[in-house]
Amino acid sequence: MQLISTLPIRLTPSKPQPSNLLPSVLPLVLPLGETLPPPTSLPPAYHPWLLTALKVKYTLKGKQSWWTIFNDSLQTISSHLHTEGYCVIDDFLTLEHGSLIAEEVKRAYTNGKLPDLGVITDGRDGSNTSTVNQTVRGDYIGWFSPSVSEGWSKEGLPDYVTKLNTVLDQMKVFTEGKGIQNLVSRSRAMVTCYPKGGRYTKHVDNGGMRGNGRRLTALLYLNEEEVSGELKVYAAGGSQCKEIISPSMGRVVLFWSDSRVPHEVLPSTGERFCVTIWFFDGPEWSEAKLKGVVPESTKLEDSSNSSDSNNKSPSLQHDPSNKINREPGGEDLEPMTVTNEPFIENGNEPVLRDISLSSKPTLNCNVENVEGEYIIKLPIPKDVEDMEVECDGYVLTLKHKMYEIYEIKFEERVEENNVRCKVSRKKGIMTVKCPKL
Numbered sequence: 001m002q003l004i005s006t007l008p009i010r011l012t013p014s015k016p017q018p019s020n021l022l023p024s025v026l027p028l029v030l031p032l033g034e035t036l037p038p039p040t041s042l043p044p045a046y047h048p049w050l051l052t053a054l055k056v057k058y059t060l061k062g063k064q065s066w067w068t069i070f071n072d073s074l075q076t077i078s079s080h081l082h083t084e085g086y087c088v089i090d091d092f093l094t095l096e097h098g099s100l101i102a103e104e105v106k107r108a109y110t111n112g113k114l115p116d117l118g119v120i121t122d123g124r125d126g127s128n129t130s131t132v133n134q135t136v137r138g139d140y141i142g143w144f145s146p147s148v149s150e151g152w153s154k155e156g157l158p159d160y161v162t163k164l165n166t167v168l169d170q171m172k173v174f175t176e177g178k179g180i181q182n183l184v185s186r187s188r189a190m191v192t193c194y195p196k197g198g199r200y201t202k203h204v205d206n207g208g209m210r211g212n213g214r215r216l217t218a219l220l221y222l223n224e225e226e227v228s229g230e231l232k233v234y235a236a237g238g239s240q241c242k243e244i245i246s247p248s249m250g251r252v253v254l255f256w257s258d259s260r261v262p263h264e265v266l267p268s269t270g271e272r273f274c275v276t277i278w279f280f281d282g283p284e285w286s287e288a289k290l291k292g293v294v295p296e297s298t299k300l301e302d303s304s305n306s307s308d309s310n311n312k313s314p315s316l317q318h319d320p321s322n323k324i325n326r327e328p329g330g331e332d333l334e335p336m337t338v339t340n341e342p343f344i345e346n347g348n349e350p351v352l353r354d355i356s357l358s359s360k361p362t363l364n365c366n367v368e369n370v371e372g373e374y375i376i377k378l379p380i381p382k383d384v385e386d387m388e389v390e391c392d393g394y395v396l397t398l399k400h401k402m403y404e405i406y407e408i409k410f411e412e413r414v415e416e417n418n419v420r421c422k423v424s425r426k427k428g429i430m431t432v433k434c435p436k437l
C-alpha cells in the first residue's frame with residue numbers, strides 16, 4: 001500500500017511571481033533572450049519547474065498567451081511527455097481566455113447542453129454494475145465541434161482548439177519514437193461536468209487489444225473555485241501512482257492515450273468542468289476503422305490502488321460500456337486546424353486565425369527592393385516542413401526553419417503576380433501573391 005504523502009501532488013498553482021522566480025530559477029536554466037535550438041536529443045530529466053521558468057520568461061516578453069510555442073517550451077513539453085508519458089502545462093491559457101471558456105461551458109451545462117449522463121454503480125472500483133441507478137447522475141457530457149456555428153465565441157473554445165492544434169503540430173519536430181508525427185485529426189471537444197461526488201475509475205483511453213487510434217489525450221481544466229476531483233496518474237501497469245493533479249483553471253494535461261498512462265478522476269467535491277480532446281494517429285485510426293474498432297476507454301481491472309478502496313458507498317462514475325454517448329464514431333473526427341501567424345519572440349503576439357491543413361491558403365506578402373535584390377517576406381505556415389517556391393522560372397527549395405519569416409531573395413525583378421509554393425509534406429499548393437513592383 002502506497003503512502004499518499006509520498007506522492008507528488010500538484011495543487012492549484014499560485015500565480016507566478018516573476019520577481020521571486022527569476023533569480024532562483026531562470027539563471028540556472030534559461031538565460032533571458034535565449035531560445036534553445038531544436039534538439040538533437042531530449043534532455044533526460046522531468047522537471048516541472050522548467051515549464052514554470054519558461055512561462056515566466058515569455059510572460060516577461062509579453063508573450064503570455066503564446067509562451068508554449070517557442071522552441072524551448074515545445075522542447076520541454078515534448079521531453080516531459082517522452083520521459084514521463086504526460087505533461088502538465090499550467091497557464092496554457094491566460095486567465096481571461098480560460099474564464100471565457102468556463103463561462104460558456106457553465107452556461108451550456110445550465111442550459112442542458114451536456115445531456116449525457118454517467119451512471120451510478122456500486123462497488124469499490126465501480127466494477128459491479130448490478131446496482132446501476134440511472135436516476136442518479138454521474139458526470140454530464142456534451143460533444144461539440146468547437147466552432148462559432150455551435151454557439152461558442154471564437155475567442156473561447158475555438159481559439160483554444162486552434163492553439164492546441166498549433167502547439168502539437170509544432171511539437172512534431174521535437175518528438176521521436178511512438179510519437180505524434182502522424183496526428184492528423186482530433187475528436188470533437190468532450191465537455192464534462194462532474195457534480196459533487198462524480199468520479200471516473202482507473203482506465204486507459206486506448207487500451208484494448210487493438211488500437212483505437214487515439215494517440216494523445218488533452219485535458220483542459222476550467223475550475224476557478226477550488227474543487228477536488230484530481231486526476232490521478234499511474235505508471236504503466238496501473239499499480240503505482242505517479243502524480244495527483246488538481247483540475248485548476250487554465251491547466252492543460254497532455255498524456256499518451258494508450259496503456260502507458262492509466263489514470264482516474266478522484267471524487268469531486270463540487271462541480272468540476274473539463275474539456276477533453278483526443279488526437280488520433282492517422283495509420284492506427286485507419287486500421288481501427290477497417291477493423292471496426294471504436295474509440296473507447298478501457299477500464300482497468302486492477303483496483304488494488306484505487307483511491308477509494310475503503311469506500312464502500314456507491315460512487316458516481318462514467319460507464320465505459322456506454323459507448324454511444326461517450327465515444328462518437330470516426331465520422332466525428334475533425335481536422336487539426338492550425339494558425340499560420342508567425343511566432344517571433346520580439347514581435348507582437350500572433351492573432352489566431354484558422355488554416356485548415358487541407359486547404360490551400362493564400363498569403364499576401366510584400367516584395368521589397370533592397371540594394372538591387374528583390375525580397376519576399378514570407379510567413380511559413382506551421383504545417384509546412386519543406387517547400388518549393390516557383391517564380392518566373394526560378395525554383396527555390398527551402399528547408400522549413402521554424403518560427404521565422406523566410407526571406408526569399410530574387411536577383412531580378414519578380415515579374416509574376418504569383419509565386420507558387422508547393423507544400424511538399426502536405427502535398428498542397430500554397431499561392432503567395434506578390435504585388436508587382
Ligand SMILES: O=C(O)CCC(=O)C(=O)O
Pocket residue numbers: 192200205219231247263264265274276297
Ligand atoms: O476529466 C478528467 O480529468 C479526465 C477524464 C478522462 O480520463 C476521460 O474522459 O477519459
Ligand SMILES: [Fe+2]
Pocket residue numbers: 203204205263297
Ligand atoms: Fe481518460
